[in-house]
Amino acid sequence: MVVVKTVVAEMMSQVVLTDTRQQAKVVYPLLPTVFAIIICWCGGCNNCVEISDFWEANHDFLLENVPNLPCQPVSHDTINRLVRTVRFSNLNDFLVTFCTRLIESKRNSSMEPRILALDGQTPGSIEYEPKKDPQGNLYMDRRAYNKLYYVTLQDTTNRLSLAQTEVQDKENENKACERLVKMFFLENCIVTTDALNTQRPLAELIIKQEGDYCMAVKDNHKTLCQGIKKAFDEHLDEAECYKSEAEKAHGRVEQRTVFALPVSLLTSRVLGEWKEDAETIFMAITESTIVKYKTKRENEVRFFISSVSFDTPDIAKIGYRAIRSHRGIENSLHWVLDMDYGQDLAQMKNRDFIKNRLVLNKLSLNIVRIAQKKLQKGAAPVSVARARKILGYKPELILECMTEYFINEKGELAS
Numbered sequence: 001m002v003v004v005k006t007v008v009a010e011m012m013s014q015v016v017l018t019d020t021r022q023q024a025k026v027v028y029p030l031l032p033t034v035f036a037i038i039i040c041w042c043g044g045c046n047n048c049v050e051i052s053d054f055w056e057a058n059h060d061f062l063l064e065n066v067p068n069l070p071c072q073p074v075s076h077d078t079i080n081r082l083v084r085t086v087r088f089s090n091l092n093d094f095l096v097t098f099c100t101r102l103i104e105s106k107r108n109s110s111m112e113p114r115i116l117a118l119d120g121q122t123p124g125s126i127e128y129e130p131k132k133d134p135q136g137n138l139y140m141d142r143r144a145y146n147k148l149y150y151v152t153l154q155d156t157t158n159r160l161s162l163a164q165t166e167v168q169d170k171e172n173e174n175k176a177c178e179r180l181v182k183m184f185f186l187e188n189c190i191v192t193t194d195a196l197n198t199q200r201p202l203a204e205l206i207i208k209q210e211g212d213y214c215m216a217v218k219d220n221h222k223t224l225c226q227g228i229k230k231a232f233d234e235h236l237d238e239a240e241c242y243k244s245e246a247e248k249a250h251g252r253v254e255q256r257t258v259f260a261l262p263v264s265l266l267t268s269r270v271l272g273e274w275k276e277d278a279e280t281i282f283m284a285i286t287e288s289t290i291v292k293y294k295t296k297r298e299n300e301v302r303f304f305i306s307s308v309s310f311d312t313p314d315i316a317k318i319g320y321r322a323i324r325s326h327r328g329i330e331n332s333l334h335w336v337l338d339m340d341y342g343q344d345l346a347q348m349k350n351r352d353f354i355k356n357r358l359v360l361n362k363l364s365l366n367i368v369r370i371a372q373k374k375l376q377k378g379a380a381p382v383s384v385a386r387a388r389k390i391l392g393y394k395p396e397l398i399l400e401c402m403t404e405y406f407i408n409e410k411g412e413l414a415s
Helices: 004-013 030-042 048-057 059-065 076-085 088-109 173-182 200-208 219-238 268-276 315-326 328-339 351-375 384-393 395-406
Strands: 114-121 150-155 160-166 189-193 212-217 240-243 247-249 252-262 280-290 300-306
Touching: 004 030, 004 059, 004 395, 030 048, 030 076, 030 351, 030 395, 048 059, 048 076, 059 395, 076 351, 088 160, 088 351, 088 395, 114 173, 114 315, 114 328, 150 173, 150 328, 150 351, 160 173, 160 351, 173 200, 189 315, 200 212, 200 268, 212 219, 212 315, 219 252, 219 268, 219 280, 219 300, 240 315, 252 315, 280 315, 300 315, 315 328, 328 351, 351 384, 351 395, 384 395
Parallel strands: 114 189, 189 212
Antiparallel strands: 114 150, 150 160, 212 300, 240 252, 247 252, 252 280, 280 300
16 A cells, blocks of 8 residues: 555645745745645645644644655744745646546546536635826725636536636636636536626637537627527427426525527527527526515526537436536535635735635635545535534544545555
């Protein structure tokens, strides 16, 4: 059986970190220290002080399992400087490498297409630096603050964050989405977006990467939206249909129905450039009743356009999975980062630290997701908060989750 330290060394060999410090003065090597920080982050730490305390409490364990780690404890100020030193692109590359390994290990377990969701977020409480005018004076208008806005590609099927990228100055969210899509081969994947990112360049790029798309259509594509609505009004009896079971949550009982029709029912004028690769249109209807007052709310109706072939078996059910799963990026990622990782409470000004912390949060959450499955006993799920607390007591479980997908069935390093 291969020892954990050997697997950690192999993982570290796949990470390239650019160290811009004066090497003669370096006390804490960048790569081993960042790996130790990742382990601490998975153990429930949300800030540099907590990392320093966890490091001191588990120093012998870290020395035993992380190659070339310095013997002395580390201060929270040093951790802060090191996290700021790491280039975001290097850390994001490691997130991509790690998640790709996880996905490859699960690829043969199901032939159903994976649902990947694209969505943006701005950390709520970060202290942003104001922009300056050409003369160097600060703008007094708080709306001019240089906020950090980033986009995440989330594998909602496996509940894993694959990568993130910052929306650069003077560009919109669509360009950031395109950068993320270019990073992955999307065979047997359906990429979902909200109406903001329902744009032709992104759809064409998804097709080029061998994937399919399912995009929301609202009044920002008014002609297309009206055309889809008219098609369902006139041909609803011919549509493929899938109705979900009733769900009771948050004081409501909800039932969702998805209808599917071929895109050929729309005219070329209505479709425009979408006629090049669109195959199916969906209509999703959500019926909701408030349990306490037994009051039925107005039905929510949404429309979608997709490149998934209408001839695909259970096309309406596939549409339901794609539409329903897109919400997973809010429920299983953004909400968890805000509540369990305190991301919206983070008072930080340094943009490099902020960006790297966001990647550390996602990398840690991916490892915690693995731990949740190991810790679950019976049908009762283990929450993220509870799993992180247990990992804080059992740091060896953190390394077990990190290294599991780098070891084959024979107990040897996987190629």
